[in-house]
Amino acid sequence: MADRLTELQEELREFVRERDWDRFHDPKNLAMLIVSEAGELVAEYRWIQGADADAYASDPEARARVEAEAADVGIALLLLFDRVGVDPVDAMRTKLQVNRSNYPSSLVRGTADRPPRGDATP
Amino acid sequence: MADRLTELQEELREFVRERDWDRFHDPKNLAMLIVSEAGELVAEYRWIQGADADAYASDPEARARVEAEAADVGIALLLLFDRVGVDPVDAMRTKLQVNRSNYPSSLVRGTADRPPRGDATP
Amino acid sequence: MADRLTELQEELREFVRERDWDRFHDPKNLAMLIVSEAGELVAEYRWIQGADADAYASDPEARARVEAEAADVGIALLLLFDRVGVDPVDAMRTKLQVNRSNYPSSLVRGTADRPPRGDATP
Amino acid sequence: MADRLTELQEELREFVRERDWDRFHDPKNLAMLIVSEAGELVAEYRWIQGADADAYASDPEARARVEAEAADVGIALLLLFDRVGVDPVDAMRTKLQVNRSNYPSSLVRGTADRPPRGDATP
Numbered sequence: 001m002a003d004r005l006t007e008l009q010e011e012l013r014e015f016v017r018e019r020d021w022d023r024f025h026d027p028k029n030l031a032m033l034i035v036s037e038a039g040e041l042v043a044e045y046r047w048i049q050g051a052d053a054d055a056y057a058s059d060p061e062a063r064a065r066v067e068a069e070a071a072d073v074g075i076a077l078l079l080l081f082d083r084v085g086v087d088p089v090d091a092m093r094t095k096l097q098v099n100r101s102n103y104p105s106s107l108v109r110g111t112a113d114r115p116p117r118g119d120a121t122p
Numbered sequence: 123m124a125d126r127l128t129e130l131q132e133e134l135r136e137f138v139r140e141r142d143w144d145r146f147h148d149p150k151n152l153a154m155l156i157v158s159e160a161g162e163l164v165a166e167y168r169w170i171q172g173a174d175a176d177a178y179a180s181d182p183e184a185r186a187r188v189e190a191e192a193a194d195v196g197i198a199l200l201l202l203f204d205r206v207g208v209d210p211v212d213a214m215r216t217k218l219q220v221n222r223s224n225y226p227s228s229l230v231r232g233t234a235d236r237p238p239r240g241d242a243t244p
Numbered sequence: 245m246a247d248r249l250t251e252l253q254e255e256l257r258e259f260v261r262e263r264d265w266d267r268f269h270d271p272k273n274l275a276m277l278i279v280s281e282a283g284e285l286v287a288e289y290r291w292i293q294g295a296d297a298d299a300y301a302s303d304p305e306a307r308a309r310v311e312a313e314a315a316d317v318g319i320a321l322l323l324l325f326d327r328v329g330v331d332p333v334d335a336m337r338t339k340l341q342v343n344r345s346n347y348p349s350s351l352v353r354g355t356a357d358r359p360p361r362g363d364a365t366p
Numbered sequence: 367m368a369d370r371l372t373e374l375q376e377e378l379r380e381f382v383r384e385r386d387w388d389r390f391h392d393p394k395n396l397a398m399l400i401v402s403e404a405g406e407l408v409a410e411y412r413w414i415q416g417a418d419a420d421a422y423a424s425d426p427e428a429r430a431r432v433e434a435e436a437a438d439v440g441i442a443l444l445l446l447f448d449r450v451g452v453d454p455v456d457a458m459r460t461k462l463q464v465n466r467s468n469y470p471s472s473l474v475r476g477t478a479d480r481p482p483r484g485d486a487t488p
Contacts, residue, residue, distance in 0.1 A: 247369035247370055247371065248369055248371070248455045249369065249370070249371045249455055252455055252458055252459055252462075255459070255462060256462065259462060259465070259466065262471040262475065263469065263471050263474050263475050264475050270416050270417075270419040270420055271411060271419045271420060271422065271423055271432070272411040272414055272415075272416050272419035273416065273419075275404075275407050275408045275410070275411045276408065278404050278407060278408075278439060279401065279404040279405060279407070279408045282397075282400050282401040282404040282439075283401060285397050285400060285401070285446075286397045286398065286400075286401045288397070289393060289394040289397045292394055294392050294394050294395065295392075297392040297393045297394035297395075298392055298393060298449070300393065301393055301450040301451075307450070307452075310393070310450060310452075311450070311452050311457045311460075312457075312460075312461055312464070314443060314446055314447060314450075314452070314454075314457060315454075315457040315458045315460065315461035316461060317400060317404075317439070317443055318443055318447075318454055318457070318458045319458050319461060319462065319465075321436060321439055321440055321443065322458070324407075324436055325436060325440075327420070328423040328429070328432060328433070328436075329423075330429075330432075330433050330436070332436075332437075332440055333370045333371055333374055335433050335434075335436060335437040335440070336374055336437045336440045336441050336444070337374055337377070338433075338434075338437065339434055339437035339438060339441060340374075340377060340378065340381060340441065342434070343381070343441075344381065347385065349384040349385050352385050353384065353385050353386050
């Protein structure tokens with residue numbers, strides 16, 4: 001039985017196919033889609049103070065916008081994973097393993113009051 | 123039985139907890155993480171011609187980088203979904219439904235040689 | 245007598261010409277360059293609390309990085325302005341005029357504790 | 367006599383002061399503003415083929431949008447330079463000098479059919 005993400009990916013494929021949008025969806029264009037959607041998500045938070053950022057999403061209207069913007073990023077990302085033929089969960093799990101060895105908790109926890117600069121996951 | 127994405131989300135939670143990184147992960151900071159990772163993904167493709175963009179990911183080294191950058195975006199996005207308490211698959215499915223009604227295939231397909239400007243999914 | 249920005253633009257043109265990089269610099273690719281550089285700038289601040297963000301740039305090393313990342317965005321942006329044949333100062337002045345009429349200080353100041361959502365300049 | 371960029375910076379300062387927006391403009395928030403505006407610029411080009419990207423800006427409506435989006439990025443960037451107390455032209459000139467030594471034309475030109483991956487200016 002297919003899991004929920006696999007089902008969603010199939011729905012996305014159908015959505016694109018019905019509109020004949022495959023021709024726009026080379027990986028370069030999809031990378032641009034991802035970052036422009038991520039920019040819209042950032043726009044939601046740019047004038048919110050960090051201390052208020054959690055509370056912000058408890059307002060129903062703000063929450064709906066954050067949810068929609070985050071979903072846009074996710075959809076664009078799934079389209080890219082699909083286009084390059086990579087399973088998203090496998091790729092994320094692999095990367096998480098890399099992050100685990102790059103940032104061993106014994107080293108990172110406690111000694112640093114913030115994660116090392118420049119790292120991926122934080 | 124939990125599906126694969128749910129399992130990954132639990133692993134991510136543990137990864138963050140072990141490092142005591144929750145305090146850095148307010149939604150504002152996570153939105154910044156998402157867009158900076160998305161910027162790295164875009165960097166992979168910025169000098170690749172669109173016509174070569176599909177072939178690019180067939181080179182093993184390039185593919186590994188694309189996979190890792192896309193995974194970074196995905197991990198950051200899952201952290202945000204988790205922080206605001208939204209199920210990613212539900213949110214994407216809801217947004218896909220919105221896109222379906224905003225871009226009916228009967229209207230969009232064929233008449234336009236490219237999707238309307240400014241839309242989300244494309 | 246040419247002003248400093250015009251002189252810099254001429255130097256940039258020469259830099260690109262000497263490397264024969266014009267062929268990579270279509271506006272689409274330059275837009276990708278701009279956003280990927282902007283992502284690196286964002287990465288500098290993603291784990292810094294808003295209240296500490298001003299102080300951050302007073303540390304000499306952090307300042308040097310911020311300066312270099314901001315300069316990268318600026319250089320990429322000047323390359324784009326040049327490619328599309330638009331004077332950057334004219335364009336910004338025109339946009340500032342639009343912002344002035346969209347956000348009259350009599351309306352925006354005081355009544356709102358933060359700028360209207362979704363606006364450009366803030 | 368002040369040059370055109372310096373005059374524009376003074377106008378921007380006044381624009382912000384009149385609206386009492388300084389309190390929103392810490393460098394972290396301005397970095398977010400820059401990247402979200404850059405995302406809008408990218409959105410202009412995401413469905414345009416690279417080969418058509420130069421021609422795109424010759425259409426008056428498209429050109430006006432590109433001009434406005436690029437100006438938004440520029441304004442946001444000037445606000446950041448101002449906030450951290452760095453002269454934009456000096457910073458860009460310094461960075462250009464770094465790029466010159468990192469990418470000597472004798473080495474980069476001709477031997478590579480595209481610039482080295484991961485570099486800043488391209």
